[in-house]
Amino acid sequence: MLEISEIIQEKVAEHGRERKALLPILQSIVNLKNYIADKDMVQIAEALDISAADVYGTASFYSFLETEEKGKYVIRVCKSITCEMKGKHCVLKALEDTLKVKLGETTHDGLFSLEQANCLGLCDVGPAMLINEQPYTKLTPDSVHEIITEYRNKVK
């Protein structure tokens, strides 16, 4: 697994030891483990010579830059109006049932976190969700079960 310090080094080499390297660094860490830990932020702050509060303030602005620990797969169900019209509620319910967690929680095995997101840009094929960066569309309670099972099997 790539170390946080390696990520930082790589991005600093690419963007310079400047503030503009911040989001690429944060994104890379999220790509790696779905959230940014306190100590990562301290390390980034040091590397870019900015304050840790600024790193936190910036990260907390963006919905994908989680600063709390998340599961291996973050599920983001689109909550915009068209997905809602197409049955988002049933999809969400199905997810809660199969994962046995409530919205905003992470499964005990640390595999899945269940979240909602604003418009995913998949309005014509809703209800939609992302699992990490992979989109899933035209969801039904049944398809949701299948998708989750697939992920579970993948891990096994």
Added chain:
Amino acid sequence: MANNQLKRVDIIFSPYSVAPYEILRLTMHKEKSDVINELIESGLRGRGGAGFPTGLKWKYLAAEQDSEKYIICNADEGEPGTFKDRKLLVEVPRKVFSGMAIAAYVTGAKIGFLYLRREYRNLIPQLNKELDIFNESAKKFGLDFKISIFSGSGAYVCGEETALIESMEGKRGEPRNKPPFPIQNGYLGKPTLVNNVETFASTSMICRIGADKYKALGTDDQHGSKLFSISGDSPKEGVHELELGMKISDFVEEFGDGDTKAVQIGGVAGFCIPRKQFETSIIGEGNTTGGATMIFNSTRSMYNVLHNYLDFFAEESCGQCTPCRVGTQQLLKGIEAVKSGKKPASYLDDLIKLSKTMQITSKCGLGQSVTNSFASIIENFREEMIY
């Protein structure tokens, strides 16, 4: 009042020319000023929502003296109901990059970014492949211009061009005070052109078919064709390229499910048009041009629709300015209070007044445009808000 028939057009998604980036190569044989004039002549307006004449924007950037300039393609597409930019980037990215390159050619910019919303991250491998072809072609044509992808991190307001720039600089995506505009003072303080994905694709098509042919489409006010992201209660959801200036009744006829009660035009930042206005409203006149159209049939509760919008605004406001940060919360809580009987129906009028204050005092387009959908829904579906 213009009144075109609903007409499908097929310009933007037409097949590529045979050789990669042929439009770019050919355009680079033209005088820079001729290219800009052709764009101005075409009447093309920005497709990101604000509708600023694109040719003029390019002209301003070309006139800036700085040796360092940036071209940014705004692919943050966060407006609920909008997904046309995604389709463009999947199906005809070459046209988008051509547009950016032509802009670079006429303005002297050397660096370009595609600001791609985080939600579209799965497109990156494919886009990078195309960018390899692009960067190679540009080199071959002697154009000193490179495009790379900057991935967003999840914030609707970062579609606002100055917020987008702030976020590229590693900061919170809070819109800046304007003036100065990005054209003078943009990314890293340098002159910067920000255009929408569709805008860039359109510019390359104008260079291909010529301003006259493009201008012949549309209305006096809104020229050309436009992509519409159609969703909701429609059997024909998806992206459709249509000539501007059609009546909503024709639009509903074509795309509705036969039971349409309202159409939201221009995404949640746009207007909600009720059935009684279908005959008299023209798409592209007075309403915004982002192209998101959501269709609601009579089974839908407009209270739920509005509640969903307001929830979105209250979350996605950057939070820096008072009218937008607090105003969006007030509107949301306000309609809840009316619905539950805690506030009288007349409170809706107070809320409309507040939304008008937000329109004239908010710092950026987000807070300024909340009133569009808010007032149009409350005014036309008042009963649904109360009972």
Added chain:
Amino acid sequence: MTTIKLKIDGHTIEVEKGTTILEAAKKINVKIPTLCHHEDLCVAGNCRVCVVEVKNRHRLEASCAVPAEEGMDILTNSAKVRNARKDIVSLLVSEHNTQCTTCYRNTNCELQDLAAEYNVDGNRFLSVLKPNLSIDKSSWSIEKDDSKCIRCQRCVRTCAELQHVNALTAANKGHEMKIATFMDLPFNEVVCTNCGQCVNRCPTGALTERRYFDQVWEAIGDPNKHVVMNTAPSVRVALGEMLGYEVGTRVTGKMVTAMRKMGVDSVLDTDFTADLTIIEEGNELLTRLKKVVKDGDKSIKLPMITSCSPGWVKFIEHMFPNHLGHLSTCKSPQQMFGALAKTYYAEKKGIDPKDIVSVAIMPCAAKKYEANRPEMNSSGYRDIDAGLTTREFGLMIKQAGLDFKNLEDTAFDSIMGESTGAGVIFGATGGVMEAALRTAYAVVTGRKVPFENLNITPVRGTDGIRAASIKIEGCLPEWNFLEGVELNVAVAHGLKNARVIMDEIAAGKSKYHFIEIMACPGGCIGGGGQPIPTNAEIRAKRTKAIYEEDMGKPIRMSHENPEITQIYEEFLGEPLGHKSHDLLHTHYQKRHRH
């Protein structure tokens, strides 16, 4: 210079290009209300209270952020403007904890003023105040109450622009947006230097100093306690602002009387220990110079930097933990005072030190923290029991019901009440340097510093960093090694400038021997505990008052203070001696950077 003509409320006015509408209006005495705007800070344009109408534009413009343009026709008070402003203020109120009666900033709050001015209707909007907000009282110095925050971000800008600490940030977005520390940790766990500059610029009661005056009243009322108060130099030139005086009025004599009338047992002066600091610090400097110049001792750090500003001390501990050797080991005057109050003073007065309650009245928020640093107990007790701000002290005078303006002028008690002009000027940026030079030059050469009236003007002023050099000539024999040495000194105020100085030192490029650093812009007169508001004009007036106080003093060099001579003879022995080491000097610690 290009100028622009525009109309404001019907008056035509010509202004320089780039002038904002707000500045242009000010020129013709048109007052536009503001909240997020602060003269010391860059433009934010986020509260939107300052909106004005520009004719032929549908939208209003934020006058603080929009530059005036040729031909603009502006209305600052049209119905449209008034309605919009009223809505905006109402929105802020709807997000606010409106328990004004229990607020420390009651009657000195910009939101309250505006709400009153626009007569906002509390029922216009629903309350959207977040429930269950708790007040962060973790820090010794600063209290943060999010329920009072209007998110103007003045504090964030202060901490970033003036102090380069960036302990505060805007966090989250939308309705969740708030002002936070790193990970929203309690104040005492983050880099906050306690300087209190954010408190000075907070328009409401969201950021305040922690208050300790109730404990002080308690002690005053306790017959078994002997309460000793000492007041910092810059308090006497700012306190009047809280009690109906013009900015820049000196109220030293009345202040002393007030303390006595409040029941304080002994009214003493921090200026005395300021003089003492000069003796100790001056000797420390000369010793370091000797070791470096004469002995070639590489372990000795130059430049030496002053250590009397506790905000600055905490700053260097966090930001430059590997360079603590540059700090003078001298305690601040407050802490020297505390250590001596419970030893020398107690001995002389025959009071059991455990019964002494020593209270420091300070222009400062960080002094509260400093008083509570674990190591500050060299007397065997807590050296300082309570540190109050000028603001708390002003409030106590009001609570005591004193008719301050009609109090007679009286003098400080003795001992530890005598001071010189050199001690007084500690209150302004450059003052410690000037005081030190007055004494050091005299010690080394036996002559007065070669400046008219002892006023070393090159180190005075408002530039963020000021440098000077003094050639030392005609040394007394024992200081011969300094003959001809060009002594390079610098003065910096505001932590932003401190960072510049430290970056130079860290890079090994500093040419200075001695540097004075104060955490707050303007020095103590602009301290985080001083009356609110603050701006450059107010700070200039307080500074002027400080130098007037100096000129009015019969003795103006620290080493000539008779009580100083006395304390060395009777108690301390010699500068940097054993007792000094125990009581007057301290050490520092490395801290993390978040």
